[in-house]
Amino acid sequence: MPSSLSHETLRYGDHDLQTIRVIKSRDNIWNEKGLWVIYIHGGAWRDPKVTHLSFLNTVDFLLKESQESVQKNIAGFATIAYRLSPHPSYPQDPNTPKSELRVAKHPDHIADVKTALSLLQERYGFNSKYILAGHSCGATLAFQTALPIRTINTSPPFHNPETIVGVAGIYDMKLLVENHSSISAYRDFTIGAFGHDEKVWDELSPSRFEGYDSVWPEGKVYLFHSMGDELVDVAQVDSMAGRLREGKKMELRGVRKDLKKDHDGIWEDGKEMGEAVAFVLNDLREV
Numbered sequence: 705m706p707s708s709l710s711h712e713t714l715r716y717g718d719h720d721l722q723t724i725r726v727i728k729s730r731d732n733i734w735n736e737k738g739l740w741v742i743y744i745h746g747g748a749w750r751d752p753k754v755t756h757l758s759f760l761n762t763v764d765f766l767l768k769e770s771q772e773s774v775q776k777n778i779a780g781f782a783t784i785a786y787r788l789s790p791h792p793s794y795p796q797d798p799n800t801p802k803s804e805l806r807v808a809k810h811p812d813h814i815a816d817v818k819t820a821l822s823l824l825q826e827r828y829g830f831n832s833k834y835i836l837a838g839h840s841c842g843a844t845l846a847f848q849t850a851l852p853i854r855t856i857n858t859s860p861p862f863h864n865p866e867t868i869v870g871v872a873g874i875y876d877m878k879l880l881v882e883n884h885s886s887i888s889a890y891r892d893f894t895i896g897a898f899g900h901d902e903k904v905w906d907e908l909s910p911s912r913f914e915g916y917d918s919v920w921p922e923g924k925v926y927l928f929h930s931m932g933d934e935l936v937d938v939a940q941v942d943s944m945a946g947r948l949r950e951g952k953k954m955e956l957r958g959v960r961k962d963l964k965k966d967h968d969g970i971w972e973d974g975k976e977m978g979e980a981v982a983f984v985l986n987d988l989r990e991v
């Protein structure tokens with residue numbers, strides 16, 4: 705219940721966006737042995753209006769009485785903010801302090817996410833006992849935690865999640881840009897995050913990576929797509945599902961394309977995102 709929650713903000717760097725919001729039960733009524741549910745927000749690596757706090761309505765949804773059965777399997781929630789790339793609609797004054805500037809470029813976003821996760825792991829000791837859920841580019845980042853990206857080293861060491869949940873995710877950047885070639889924003893935000901070299905886009909696109917069985921053999925994945933998504937087309941989830949079905953060790957445990965809301969509607973009131981996480985928590989109880 706909301707009154708018994710403890711909200712805490714952790715910092716993992718000097719930038720104002722290098723923070724994590726942790727939500728725990730004050731009375732420890734949740735299961736310490738359960739899973740942490742950790743969220744990575746979307747917003748095309750750049751939208752300052754989509755923040756880590758966009759997960760709070762989902763947390764509220766999951767703490768409703770009707771969700772009592774899934775609460776038994778939750779140890780805590782965390783939602784990660786990370787440094788953003790520039791957005792043309794939100795220009796910043798040149799005198800803006802460095803700690804507020806949005807000038808991130810790959811690998812800053814994924815380095816921040818991994819640093820945040822390793823800090824949470826050190827502090828709460830849950831190792832791999834967590835679900836990493838991401839929306840849109842947050843889903844891209846969730847899978848990039850498994851990719852062998854040379855430039856990233858976290859200290860303390862980072863443990864892969866037990867389960868990744870991708871919701872309305874971007875998994876193939878070039879395919880997304882090509883399928884929306886008449887809308888310049890797609891190319892712009894991809895260049896803004898990853899630069900001009902399309903080979904780099906491919907290297908960092910989760911559905912183009914072929915080695916999940918070797919880097920994440922114990923992994924479990926659930927993918928969600930909304931029929932009402934006006935921004936990310938179904939080719940994205942199809943490309944990721946196709947790649948993961950090749951896995952002999954890691955397991956694609958569910959692909960659901962029956963969400964209904966538009967891209968941001970999925971998380972705005974917390975309902976469809978909450979239902980997706982609840983579905984996963986219920987399904988994992990049977991493993």
Ligand SMILES: N[C@@H](CC(=O)c1ccccc1NC=O)C(=O)O
Nearest residue numbers: 746747748749751840841935936
């Ligand atoms: N609101 C974002 C756009 C955005 O989030 C987006 C647009 C198209 C496809 C995916 C998107 N978001 C993914 O994280 C922006 O203003 O750049």
